[in-house]
Amino acid sequence: MAAFQLEPGLQIDLIAADPLVADPSAFAFDEKGILYVAENTGYPDPMDGKKPDTLGKISRLVDSDGDGKYDQRSVFVEGLTYPNGIMAWKGGVFVTCAPHIYYFKDTTGDGKADIQEIVLTGFNANRTAQIRTSHPTLGLDGWIYVTSGLNGGEVYSPAHPERKPVSFNGADGRFNPETLEFQLRGGKSQFGLAFDAFGRRYGSSNRHPLQHIVMEPDQLSNNPNLLFNKTIEDVAPAEAEGFVYPISKSITTADYIPKLMGLSHQGTFTSACGTLIFESEGLHEAHKGNAFICEPAQNLVQRQSIKENGATFISERVHEDWEFLSSSDSWFNPVFLSHGPKGAMYLADMYRKVIDHPSYVPEETRGALDFESGKGKGKIYRITRDNLEYNKVETVFPTSSAASMDMLITALSSDDEWERNTAFRLILEKMPQEAIAPLKEMVLSDAIIEGKVKAIWLLHHFDGLDDKMLTTIYDDNVPIIREQIIAIIALKPNISEQLASSLIKGATDTNPRVRYMTALTFGGDKKKEWLPYLAKIAQEDASDPWTRAAVMTALNGQEISFLNILEAEKKQVTFSQLPMWSELGELIGSSVSAKELTGLIDSSINSEWDNPTFSLLLGLLKGSERHVKGSEKTYLDAYTKSKEQLDALVQETTKRASSAEDSLTSRIQATALLSYFSPGETEASLKELISPNNPPEIQLAAIQSLGNLNSVEAGEILIETTAWKAYTPKTKGAVIATMVSRPILRNQLLMAIEESKINPAEISSSTRLSLMKASDSKVRSRAEDLFKELESGGRMKVYEEHKRVLDIKGNAANGEGIFKLNCATCHTYAGEGGDVGPDLSGINNQPALALLLHTIVPNYEVFPGYQAITVTTHEGKQVTGRIAAESANSLSLRTAYGTEENILRTQIKSIQNPGLSLMPNGLEQNMTDQEMADLLAYLKGAQ
Numbered sequence: 041m042a043a044f045q046l047e048p049g050l051q052i053d054l055i056a057a058d059p060l061v062a063d064p065s066a067f068a069f070d071e072k073g074i075l076y077v078a079e080n081t082g083y084p085d086p087m088d089g090k091k092p093d094t095l096g097k098i099s100r101l102v103d104s105d106g107d108g109k110y111d112q113r114s115v116f117v118e119g120l121t122y123p124n125g126i127m128a129w130k131g132g133v134f135v136t137c138a139p140h141i142y143y144f145k146d147t148t149g150d151g152k153a154d155i156q157e158i159v160l161t162g163f164n165a166n167r168t169a170q171i172r173t174s175h176p177t178l179g180l181d182g183w184i185y186v187t188s189g190l191n192g193g194e195v196y197s198p199a200h201p202e203r204k205p206v207s208f209n210g211a212d213g214r215f216n217p218e219t220l221e222f223q224l225r226g227g228k229s230q231f232g233l234a235f236d237a238f239g240r241r242y243g244s245s246n247r248h249p250l251q252h253i254v255m256e257p258d259q260l261s262n263n264p265n266l267l268f269n270k271t272i273e274d275v276a277p278a279e280a281e282g283f284v285y286p287i288s289k290s291i292t293t294a295d296y297i298p299k300l301m302g303l304s305h306q307g308t309f310t311s312a313c314g315t316l317i318f319e320s321e322g323l324h325e326a327h328k329g330n331a332f333i334c335e336p337a338q339n340l341v342q343r344q345s346i347k348e349n350g351a352t353f354i355s356e357r358v359h360e361d362w363e364f365l366s367s368s369d370s371w372f373n374p375v376f377l378s379h380g381p382k383g384a385m386y387l388a389d390m391y392r393k394v395i396d397h398p399s400y401v402p403e404e405t406r407g408a409l410d411f412e413s414g415k416g417k418g419k420i421y422r423i424t425r426d427n428l429e430y431n432k433v434e435t436v437f438p439t440s441s442a443a444s445m446d447m448l449i450t451a452l453s454s455d456d457e458w459e460r461n462t463a464f465r466l467i468l469e470k471m472p473q474e475a476i477a478p479l480k481e482m483v484l485s486d487a488i489i490e491g492k493v494k495a496i497w498l499l500h501h502f503d504g505l506d507d508k509m510l511t512t513i514y515d516d517n518v519p520i521i522r523e524q525i526i527a528i529i530a531l532k533p534n535i536s537e538q539l540a541s542s543l544i545k546g547a548t549d550t551n552p553r554v555r556y557m558t559a560l561t562f563g564g565d566k567k568k569e570w571l572p573y574l575a576k577i578a579q580e581d582a583s584d585p586w587t588r589a590a591v592m593t594a595l596n597g598q599e600i601s602f603l604n605i606l607e608a609e610k611k612q613v614t615f616s617q618l619p620m621w622s623e624l625g626e627l628i629g630s631s632v633s634a635k636e637l638t639g640l641i642d643s644s645i646n647s648e649w650d651n652p653t654f655s656l657l658l659g660l661l662k663g664s665e666r667h668v669k670g671s672e673k674t675y676l677d678a679y680t681k682s683k684e685q686l687d688a689l690v691q692e693t694t695k696r697a698s699s700a701e702d703s704l705t706s707r708i709q710a711t712a713l714l715s716y717f718s719p720g721e722t723e724a725s726l727k728e729l730i731s732p733n734n735p736p737e738i739q740l741a742a743i744q745s746l747g748n749l750n751s752v753e754a755g756e757i758l759i760e761t762t763a764w765k766a767y768t769p770k771t772k773g774a775v776i777a778t779m780v781s782r783p784i785l786r787n788q789l790l791m792a793i794e795e796s797k798i799n800p801a802e803i804s805s806s807t808r809l810s811l812m813k814a815s816d817s818k819v820r821s822r823a824e825d826l827f828k829e830l831e832s833g834g835r836m837k838v839y840e841e842h843k844r845v846l847d848i849k850g851n852a853a854n855g856e857g858i859f860k861l862n863c864a865t866c867h868t869y870a871g872e873g874g875d876v877g878p879d880l881s882g883i884n885n886q887p888a889l890a891l892l893l894h895t896i897v898p899n900y901e902v903f904p905g906y907q908a909i910t911v912t913t914h915e916g917k918q919v920t921g922r923i924a925a926e927s928a929n930s931l932s933l934r935t936a937y938g939t940e941e942n943i944l945r946t947q948i949k950s951i952q953n954p955g956l957s958l959m960p961n962g963l964e965q966n967m968t969d970q971e972m973a974d975l976l977a978y979l980k981g982a983q
Contacts, residue, residue: 226271629663855978
């Protein structure tokens with residue numbers, strides 16, 4: 041206990057320790073205060089396909105004398121592999137233990153589970169135990185949510201063989217505890233999932249401490265033409281910006297694993313997990329609504345405050361350079377946080393010498409680490425304010441009998457979030473009809489808002505909210521309550537006129553989240569009468585990408601009517617609204633008939649060229665490309681007979697793209713529009729725009745436009761020797777990505793490499809391999825000749841040969857330039873660089889030998905999230921990158937060159953995933969031994 045540094049004004053108490061509890065990875069209290077603990081003693085699981093251990097247990101702990109400390113233990117379940125999540129339900133517990141989710145219950149009273157059922161199965165268990173489904177958590181909607189663990193599977197219920205398995209592909213999920221139906225949800229959470237008191241869901245993964253799940257897959261699928269495919273928002277600063285301040289001399293994976301596609305870095309979050317949004321009374325008032333995030337690898341818990349940010353949220357550290365809880369004991373590994381009895385916060389410490397999994401440590405280093413010490417140990421702590429006399433705090437729930445209805449209603453109104461959650465669960469489990477009247481009374485009273493929210497949702501589950509009551513609640517309450525009513529209206533198959541009145545009010549609500557939820561609800565109903573109100577939301581919140589996406593999901597088949605409404609107020613459009621006009625144009629261009637599209641484009645060409653018209657025209661043309669089969673491109677002259685007007689439009693577009701006085705948004709859109717004029721008309725203008733004296737955003741837009749032209753002249757401009765030498769790493773990467781993806785330009789790129797104008801090592805390994813496996817035999821043959829030396833294997837031999845570099849004294853100052861030239865397109869380091877691969881800040885802790893290994897052999901170990909896939913479209917376009925986001929309609933690839941490509945699934949001809957890194961082999965060919973030594977010195981020296 042002396043090793044702890046805890047926020048002043050609070051106290052921490054040990055309530056259970058080994059041998060009473062061992063290796064706690066998660067726990068759950070039942071209504072009597074009995075503590076069920078998921079004991080993950082077998083962790084880490086064996087490598088190389090060896091049979092998993094069955095040391096996992098569920099223990100049942102009892103506080104027999106009521107002093108707040110547990111003193112009796114029974115083994116509730118044993119013989120499990122790696123249990124990592126647990127939730128109380130109907131006198132038993134659900135337990136996540138991939139490949140299964142179990143339900144265990146003791147019906148005989150002997151403290152051992154006699155009911156042991158697999159309720160769901162098919163979750164992948166073929167990757168490390170760090171990345172498996174976990175955190176069963178009850179939502180207000182009555183479903184139990186689980187994390188994906190950044191993993192997948194084919195999930196089904198053995199009790200329902202008639203149902204098809206659900207393909208579980210990295211998104212989070214949920215299941216109905218009664219019907220055992222399983223569904224995919226938004227989010228990509230690893231080992232952290234939490235709801236706030238109002239049903240907003242948050243997840244976390246190693247380097248992303250707090251993510252808000254903003255949108256669900258079924259909401260995105262309301263409009264199949266929508267390219268937007270994101271479901272999560274990083275609420276907290278992530279990766280290099282996610283600072284932590286340990287007081288221990290901890291060893292993180294980053295001290296050993298230099299995989300430049302790797303995971304973690306000391307001084308920033310490396311193992312964020314166990315997230316809790318604290319909503320109870322046992323700390324101080326200022327702690328309510330704050331996020332608390334475990335960082336076991338650096339022996340601390342961080343506190344962050346959360347505030348609204350449009351449709352989503354943003355958070356920041358509460359303490360500038362110290363933590364809510366930290367320990368100088370490097371064996372302290374906080375992995376799980378929870379509400380619990382008497383308003384306190386509870387914490388699981390999986391007390392181990394090394395918490396990292398050996399799979400993420402280079403093979404030659406694993407033997408130096410002790411992954412066994414600490415097995416069988418573990419602790420559970422309680423954190424409260426220091427003046428809280430725990431034993432004098434009364435609790436609603438009796439320890440020896442069932443709670444009465446009066447007790448449950450009282451608990452639902454409690455200041456204690458654990459009591460509110462427990463009452464909600466117990467009422468939901470039994471659905472007693474006598475609860476309806478007091479719940480209605482509570483909803484219409486001045487009860488605590490957190491309790492009213494739960495009461496509203498319980499009434500929904502009882503089907504006890506008629507339209508009149510829903511509108512009454514909506515009209516008489518604060519934004520948080522209005523948000524709940526909108527969410528419940530969205531679940532109704534038909535929206536009555538009475539409920540429509542609430543939605544109409546929601547469209548002009550003062551709160552952005554209410555407006556956002558209203559737009560999503562319109563998307564599920566698809567009535568034409570919603571369009572004017574959608575337009576109001578769009579105009580008010582056009583700068584919020586989430587609300588724009590919500591509006592666009594609601595327009596399926598009604599885009600033209602919506603455009604007509606916006607056109608009436610076009611003169612009031614601001615620069616922040618231009619992306620909305622472009623996105624709307626793209627939806628229209630991809631969904632209307634060719635005849636309608638021609639009329640719209642012709643009308644835009646021959647109308648007043650204001651900013652919205654330019655944005656709309658660009659979107660229409662982008663959308664039109666989805667109709668094209670094969671590599672043939674349709675240019676603007678095909679849509680109008682007015683040659684004179686078209687010539688004038690070329691001049692106006694060039695002027696806007698080149699004007700330093702115009703807004704950056706307007707210039708980027710004009711630059712993009714230049715690619716839709718016939719070849720020969722705009723290449724010269726675009727050549728000027730890729731010059732270094734233009735902002736990088738304009739250069740990148742011009743490169744993209746030259747690629748879209750897909751002409752020989754455009755290709756010559758992109759690889760012209762003087763221009764090639766002047767490109768920054770980011771722009772050069774964009775040029776390569778652009779040329780590789782288009783057949784005509786691909787030929788020119790290969791020719792330039794053949795003529796030694798471009799070094800083969802400048803092309804990423806994943807791109808080289810995709811070219812060597814191209815369906816076009818000529819491309820494949822040329823690529824094999826050019827890249828066979830780089831891709832012929834023997835990388836370990838090259839690594840062994842380059843160990844000589846370690847004997848050369850490096851110059852860190854020179855190494856900075858080497859990094860910017862060769863690495864910064866993909867990786868951030870010391871605050872600068874790209875975001876294709878993980879941030880490398882903090883890898884100065886890694887051994888130089890390991891840094892060298894993964895620089896020269898990037899495929900030595902590849903984290904799944906950074907594997908490269910190659911997508912070929914029906915038009916012949918080929919894109920290689922890692923999946924940045926995906927939905928039922930589309931996916932986004934982030935290429936090795938820092939660009940991002942959005943592709944509708946209907947455009948995809950094939951997908952290949954060879955399991956390789958995006959990082960290229962052969963980087964050593966771009967530098968001398970001295971330069972490699974300088975690079976290593978820079979990576980080892982910068983802080």
